Amino acid sequence: METHELDDESYRCFTCNAVFRGRVFEIAREWERTHFSSTIPEVEIVDAYGLECYCSQTCLDARRDMVMAAEAVPIRRVDGIGPVNPCANCGGPVDMTEFHLAYAGMCSDMRGAMALTVDVDYLAVLCKKCHPYGRTYKTCTDIEATVVNAPF
Numbered sequence: 001m002e003t004h005e006l007d008d009e010s011y012r013c014f015t016c017n018a019v020f021r022g023r024v025f026e027i028a029r030e031w032e033r034t035h036f037s038s039t040i041p042e043v044e045i046v047d048a049y050g051l052e053c054y055c056s057q058t059c060l061d062a063r064r065d066m067v068m069a070a071e072a073v074p075i076r077r078v079d080g081i082g083p084v085n086p087c088a089n090c091g092g093p094v095d096m097t098e099f100h101l102a103y104a105g106m107c108s109d110m111r112g113a114m115a116l117t118v119d120v121d122y123l124a125v126l127c128k129k130c131h132p133y134g135r136t137y138k139t140c141t142d143i144e145a146t147v148v149n150a151p152f
């Protein structure tokens with residue numbers, strides 16, 4: 001198999017090892033909240049950490065259960081918007097208008113440093129009790145920087 005060098009706009013698929021660019025599929029851990037002040041609810045993401053990236057939805061699906069198991073978070077799909085979603089861990093209510101931890105399977109089109117989100121599949125949200133503020137919060141890092149710098 002031919003070896004390609006990774007540059008700033010390339011990614012290596014965690015499942016099939018292919019080097020790709022453009023459309024990126026990833027599983028991300030996000031610290032976010034929903035605003036209902038506008039007509040269309042807006043999700044404010046202050047911290048997003050790309051756990052793994054993939055070349056296709058199929059490759060994402062292949063590792064999704066394993067990645068979530070490694071995070072020790074059960075998959076419990078929600079709409080991710082709210083106003084209230086059940087916690088993936090304890091089933092308790094998560095107030096989506098307050099900052100909370102969310103896991104999402106994402107599909108984005110990378111345009112240089114910009115990521116245009118095509119699709120988001122919320123795999124889990126966690127309540128304060130299961131993931132209190134401060135335990136997982138890190139200072140802001142954007143997804144692109146995290147993905148590119150991930151150790152392959």
Ligand SMILES: [Zn+2]
Pocket residue numbers: 013014015016017018054055056059
């Ligand atoms: Zn792949």
Ligand SMILES: [Zn+2]
Pocket residue numbers: 087088089090091092126127128129130131
């Ligand atoms: Zn909980």
